[in-house]
Amino acid sequence: MEQLTADFGGAGVVGTGVGPVLEKFDGISRIAVLRGGGLGDLLFAVPAIAALKAAYPGADVTLLGTPIHEQVVSATVGPIDRVRVLPYSEGVRPGDENPAGLEHFFAEMRAERFDLAVQLHGGGRYSNPFLLRLGARHTVGMRTVDAASLERTVPYLYYQSEPLRALEVAGFAGAPPIDLEARLAPSASLDEDLVNNEAQALVVIHPGATDPRRRWPAERFAEVAASCAADGCQVLIVGDSSEQPLAERTAELAAVSSPSMVRSVAGQLDVSGLVALLARCTVMVANDSGPRHLAQALGTPTVGIYWAGNVINAAALGRSLHRVHASWITKCRSCGIDVTQVGWTAPRCSHNDSLVEDIAVTAVYEDVRGLTARSPRLRGR
Template sequence: MIPMTSSWLHRHDKATVVIFRALQLGDMLCAVPALRALRAAMPRARISLVGLPWAEQFACRFRRYIDEFIAFPGHAAFPEQPVRLAQLHDFYAGMRARRFDLALQMHGNGQYSNAVVRAFGARAMGGFGAVAGGTDECLIPFPETGAEPLRLLALATGLGAPACGPQLEFPITGEDERALHASGVLRTLAPGSYVCIHPGARSADKCWPAARFAAVADQLAIRAGLDIVLTGSPAEAPLTAAVARLMRRAPVDAAGPLSIGAMAALMSRARLLICNDTGVSHIAAALRLRSVVIFSKADMRRWAPLDQQLHRCLWDPFGERENTVVDQARALLMLR
């Protein structure tokens, strides 16, 4: 077994490294503290990320930590995307031909993902897992408890990287700002005058009822005098439209035309975000935007933002805690 101490990582500073984490936006943002630590340990290494096709934009946004993106064609055990069978042979053949010095598995507990990463054919492998498959592997037991950013940061430090803090990041680029201004969404909005409400999520069963979002939005608009901005992906436009129809005071519906980066730029000017447990909650954490996050399915201890003062999380699978959401929102708006 390779002793993956800090000195080992330093000796491999000029190595070629491939990281496997083929997940969605929130999961990827939770990995940023670990990526930051790995880059600090190996500032001259060439680091490649194997991820879902959408994550090419993630890799571009985090160029400080990632040098190259490689699209993953999928695996039958992973539900995030259908397997692209026609691409599998060429993908693995291409990975083995690269002869990476080090492969890091950052995709779950390793039950299925370690076999994927071993098939990359790297000279050495590190990551989460129970039983090493060879003398060139260093596996760390997967933590069964704890927040996701801290679990992944523990992996990086366990392999010898320095801890560089658990805070998330979401760099906003000039392109993001230009896209936001071009959308016209800001035409009637002053910074700090509005609340963003994001009623969607990747899974419909994680969504708080549209009527509850509308009622909370009206409370903040009418009693606190704040503008309401509804955000969402193009696929979530029917949902934001439903929330808007249920409101007594008309919101700004920004769903659809905005990219993820432009939406983050919009959120960076807001007073507050109210959302389901979904990727935008981690954008808010990265931006230090105060938020109320409503959970109904996922493990709140694992996926809640770390700063419980700025981010108030509550469990409401049946849509019964509208008043609590309003109370938490008001408390956050009063914070100095």
């Protein structure tokens, strides 16, 4: 209990949330939230940012994030007022550091006179010292035992739902949850030239993932796409420019039987276009990836392919609109290393064998069919 009191910074518990909800801070009008990383990382933080926005009405919320975050915020309606792109900094935004540029960034941030800075970027080994240099009156965030302390800190343990972890941090800042998962709306409409109005439904597939071990084989996605096309659905394969070969291969494999109903649009959409497409489609099928999280945030039903460890951290909480297919493999197929140990507990081996390739196509397709039949986005509804 003594450690808990120390972490709370002496604040009293005033409500309940994912964890304790502590007393609110006084005089909060400017809030900075630190969350680097990719698309999914941003979406994990959105519920916590929405909670902060509700707890401190009228406060301006600045996300310290990455270029993809800035693009998503511009393409959606949500709780973030503005994005300031992070400079390259070890453990916060990987890249070639520019010491003079970093100093300039922190000088500008201190001039913002933030009342509250919230760290949602990992265990704090690098992100807590970064946050402290902002000069905010109050600081809240996560902390491993070797990280610098903040005014109020939540213990960081790897296997925890990322949105719920962020909400626990928001609770320490005095902000109870208003949503457990991200909710966004598109700010632009879809290019109608993408849509085949003759099709019964629009299914979007994303076969990519940052970690190749999280990727279901293209052949499996192609089988699902071909079956959906045979049912009269239009199928669009999405991805960024680096995923274009994978998306095109998936589309080619699927289009053998239904060439007019399946095609790749990978590398052809900007973030605003992807947002509009995901907000319009009937169902999305994807690996554990940023676009799947984005579809979920936009209210679109999803079928996700997951390694079991990532189910804990990143899967949708509900099953009415979102289905999860999990692989329970715990060892690398090539070398046998325990893949459940991550980060500081064990090094990652050099192998990229898929951990999810054994997930059955029939089970995934049946979930796509079921969600398509009930989707709020089915044509004519």
